[in-house]
Amino acid sequence: MFRKVKVFISEVKVELQKASWPWEPKEKGVKKYKELIDSTLLVFIAMLLLSGFIGLWDFLMLQLSGYLTWLAGK
Numbered sequence: 453m454f455r456k457v458k459v460f461i462s463e464v465k466v467e468l469q470k471a472s473w474p475w476e477p478k479e480k481g482v483k484k485y486k487e488l489i490d491s492t493l494l495v496f497i498a499m500l501l502l503s504g505f506i507g508l509w510d511f512l513m514l515q516l517s518g519y520l521t522w523l524a525g526k
Contacts, residue, residue: 474488482489 474491475485476483476487479486
């Protein structure tokens with residue numbers, strides 16, 4: 453049982469060394485996380501734009517359905 457866990461952990465370490473991390477290990481301070489911060493900002497802006505687009509369409513469809521039901525009730 454412990455042997456399998458040890459093999460698993462060693463395989464995980466090998467795979468993590470192959471990974472591309474979103475920061476530069478040689479940099480110091482905030483510059484180290486520049487790519488991470490830029491990516492986070494991009495995702496946040498895209499999320500705001502998408503939520504605004506969906507909110508606008510939701511509002512328009514609500515107005516349209518209200519108008520159509522008002523016409524049907526006349």
